[in-house]
Amino acid sequence: MTALTVPLRVAATVPLSPTLRAFTLIPADGGLAPPSGPGAHLRLHLRSGGKLLRNAYSLTSNPEDRSHLSIIVRRVAASRGGSAFLHEEVAEGDVIEAGLPANLFPLVRTARKHLMVSGGIGLTPFLAYIAAFEAAGTPWELHHFCRPDERAVFEALLARLPASRVHIHCDMALGALEDALLRQPLGTHFYTCGPAALMEAGLALAQALGWPKVRLHSESFGGAAEGGAPFVAVLRRSGIEVAVGAETSLLAAMEAAGVDAPCLCRGGACGQCLIEVAEGEPEHRDHFLDEAERASNRLIMTCVSRSRTPRLVLEL
């Protein structure tokens, strides 16, 4: 599916530390920034050195304020190029294409209190959370873990908030977190975002202390993944070969090649785009096929599924 995009202009870019940089983005054509909710992310389409990267960053701005959108980007050493590009090549005034805000880490609005545990740059979604909690008067508590040399950076980001709710820790000792988990009122929800080791430790600790799973939430960008390794689809009956790129779906690639392929929902649910596989091994990503059908590798839903083999021969 071709997702809608909006052009955003970089209104300000400010270094917070040697590896952290904040960006303020405004709609390039004026008007209001697209609406978003706490926990939403923005997928930036970055064109760097002939490559198109689609990197997702949590929105840190107050969702109620639609004058702009804000993100904070950590320059990562093993960057595919996205964070380095944002740090070194993007300047104020530049226009970046972005997808509409999407939310894979929404807050739970039936919660009586929100307990947040973040590590390093994982603080970012909670900045938007806290803006919403403060506006609504909802109880919250934050435990932020960071390196000692970045303590001042995060203290500055959290400076305007009530000190009684903010706890910054510069060691990985989870004793303080255990204390916090033990004294929450009923109806509290727990959210964690940060390095995998911290999230896993926090979730394990909470479960060990008897927290129900439905009260535990962790940030993951996995669900936003589209595309994958490129492959070639061979349409046996029509004799056409379609190259499926890393960023397009099999269905979209066939449509672009002028093939009238069946489809309806374009989201892996309805079953209309089902096609028989003659050779190759599909990578199933749909909700339609049952276990036996998946295991047979003889059927594929072209709107979401891809190929594990470089060639996939279809009965089309």
Added chain:
Amino acid sequence: MTIQFKPDETFRDEFSYSNSDAAVLRFPFPFPEDAYMYSVNIEPHVRGGPSPAFDNPFDVDEHYVAECRERAKVLEQDPSRCKVLPHMMAAEWDTLELIMESFATSYPEHFTLTRDGTSWTWENRPLGIRDSFTFGDASTLPLPPFEYITRQAQGDFTLQDQREDNLFVDGGMVTTQADWSLDFDVGMTFHQWHGPVPLAHQKGVFDRALKFLLRLQYGAPVRRLNWTMTVNPRLDTSPENYPQWGPDRLTLTPENIGRKLHLRVELQSLFRLPRSNAILFGIRCYLCSIEDLARVGVWGKRLHRVLRDLHPEIADYKGTTRYRDMAVAYLAPFDDGAELPAGTAPRQSTLAPRS
């Protein structure tokens, strides 16, 4: 294009509701094939398709003013038809914004939204409404935001909160429903509120639909059509008012069934809401008498075949058992048995006069 509203038509008592020829031709006919069975018939809610009813996120037609009046009457008698749980306030504002933006964009001659930051002014000329308010501050509107805006829209709406990998129907405005009760269903999970539907659970329809909807994205709404049949053009066929409309089925005769029996189509749309992450479910109801439907050649033939061959459990669930044979007999003379093309387009641009 300015819509010619029919403000005085009624959906109760004398039932003065009727469709113009243009309204019949734009009816969202729901049967692309000669046989009907449940499926996940969801598609992207984008402009285009066999009916102009799909051209806008929310369709406004000649019945708009009369339907808003009917909604007000139902609410006056039964305020429990509009309910929103307290944690859904962000979704209420999301809904207000989505409908106001859509109406103002789709029908600028009838609706205007003026915004300066959070200071908004809303003009609804067909209903004679003009209100200035502060977006996000419910005390500046005469009604809660969801009730305020859905009183100004055709069709029912429900709000689904997403949590625990499920959808909970945590709010709604439901006055034009096909025999289900918001008051009874509010707070239920996706599978709970679809509990009464026959056959579809076993076919996995709801498991797949839920997984799909949990991933629904902001800016990419989807739609599907559902249908049933209603005696008389009555919008409020609620369980609460069953004593008023249930006996209508006994009034059908071979002479009056063409005029009295209506195909009731729901254009159901689903929107991910950006602030709340909730889903707005629109259930826009269209009514057309089978006499009018038969004035479209391909529709009369197809409706005859679908009703004739309908699975008995579905026929029963849709409440058609008592009169189905009579309706099939009425439609049979319109069906020459010729093979019909797949699809729902009327394939004609004018209608024969009513016989």
